[in-house]
Amino acid sequence: MSITVPTVDITAYVQDGTADERAAVAAAIDKACREVGFIQITGHGIPEELTDGLADAMDEFFALPLEQKKTYRTPPGINRGYTPPKTESLSLSLGVEAASRMNDFFEAFNVGDGSSDYPGLDLPERLYNENVWPDAAPGFEPKVTAYFSEAGRVARTMVEIFTDALGLPAGFFDSYTDHSLDVLRMNNYALPEGTDVKLDGDLTGMGEHTDYGIVTILWADQVKGLQVLGSDGSWNDVSPADGALLINLGDITGRWTNERWMSTLHRVKPPVIDGTIQRRRSAAFFHDGNWDALIETLPQTIDAEHPNLYPEPVTVDEHISRKLAGSRAGTANTSATREAARVLAAK
Template sequence: MTFAVPVVDIAPYVTGTGDRAATAAAMDAACREVGFVQVVGHGVNPALADGLAAAMDAFFALPAGQKAGWRTPPEVNRGYSPPRSESLSLSLGVESASRMNDFFEAFNVGASQASYPHAPGLPQPDYAENTWPDVPGFRAAVEAWFAEASRVARTLTGVFADALHLPPDFFPAMTGHSLDVLRMVNYALPPGTVELDGELTGMGEHTDYGIVTVLWADQVPGLQVLGDDGGWHDVSPVDGALLVNLGDVTTRLTNERWRSTLHRVKPPVVDGTIRRRRSAAFFHDGDVDAVVAVLPSCLGPGEEPKYLPVTVGEHVAAKLRGSRAGVVNTAADREAARVLAARG
């Protein structure tokens, strides 16, 4: 069976016209079978993606020492991360061949306390203020994309609710002050021709942490998804599509009816030549205090929950301690088992 990432048109949920039931059914099938979806009909103006890419290029082109000035402590999920400062596989509790060896650099912004004036007293540093680099036009372009990605993510949770036969207020009730983060990534290898000596990791194998991720990416090889056949498969978006994948919160809610798909990024080396690859992932994670428990509707007769209840904050903190601080996550045994099976 050939591996393919399904394309789902969400226009009926964006425009208010069209066959929503067909869209929800197509989303359910994609989430059951793959967990990665190519979403079209999202209504995002292509000019916003162009502006985001230009802003990223301007920042990542700065000298390393200057970029380092916007680095934050590991517990603050904001600002700059230089190459080889993180290891995504540790978020699953899986040791890499070499710790902190992911060859990407990133810049994160997220929803802060100021984003949710209706919910005072949110815990810090979960809702930390952003640090903005002194790059002309950067903040405006990034905030414009953040707003649109947030709209798409919330539209998708409406599709999810229909696909899972949940009331329409289910996801809004757990995302009123959602831990939303936009991570802009540059796969920071020097340009030119390279001979690979052993394994080199662009971004280690991992699952995303929250409800859903909305990904803009270059149409450059590198992103790989773990299929049910135990093999890694290349994924590149079709023209105009946003890549969407499920996070661990959705896996827990659905008792693995829908799974957070394991994925990784290999260095963008094509025919021995390094190519530029950029991406921007918007993580829609849910409220820090929202309790994630298996939905009764996702349990079959006699079936037991595979996960104990946990808050979004507790779950995300354990994952971040792995990826950003190098502390092995011991609460991701089911995801780690999938990684180890693929390695075997």
């Protein structure tokens, strides 16, 4: 059974719609979060020139020679800068890789909020790292910064919609997100010319994983590759409609809602056409919450028929650090047992 990613127009929240219009959007988001966990949104308000600029910036950087790109690489514990191909394995963030193989063939560049963006707060620099900007791609920083700001606005709008959809008081999540760990990861799925690679079923663009935080705002090419796990255990292709952004839930939201809304497993399989890998680009804005926020299951999601699936509270820092230790440092995450079971049951 295939799944359909629903499309929701969020204009009512972007342009101060009526109470009834906003209620209709919140109800549609609630339904989509319960049934799929992936959503396409329109009416988000990001101008096309900014998404075009983001794509241009990515093209400018990723076209650089590999050895030059590697000069912007940071250690695994720093979630900024360049990631070369085959230096990560996203499935290890769930602890399901048979061996500690770093085999995902994508390359990426990460930027995010640093501690200097929150003057007056004593934030740990190991999480709120300052950015590494590539001077070899002079158009990169201004175009990426412009998109980052708008993607953050959309993420905060989605949290506002979540608040209404869950029947929570206005501003409920503010204290969890006022110095949120926000990261934009720009991904390039391609292999340099002359790379010796076997185009077989084991070649992985990005391994099976769930996102870590509250919500992800995803811009992507309309090139096939992204696959979402359905409730029947099948993998389903997903690509955005014209002008749409893809939204998916992260683990923190799954914990908060006692899996009434579940973080959806997804992966990227290499788009192979005529025996070659077709290039694919995406940019994921992760809105993960404050590093020191304590995440506990919302009481209204617990009852006799729905016992608490996450009785042990966890901080955002604890959760994200375990996941990153898997994907970036090769240490399998043994705490993601529920998500790992879903991967292992997939067809």
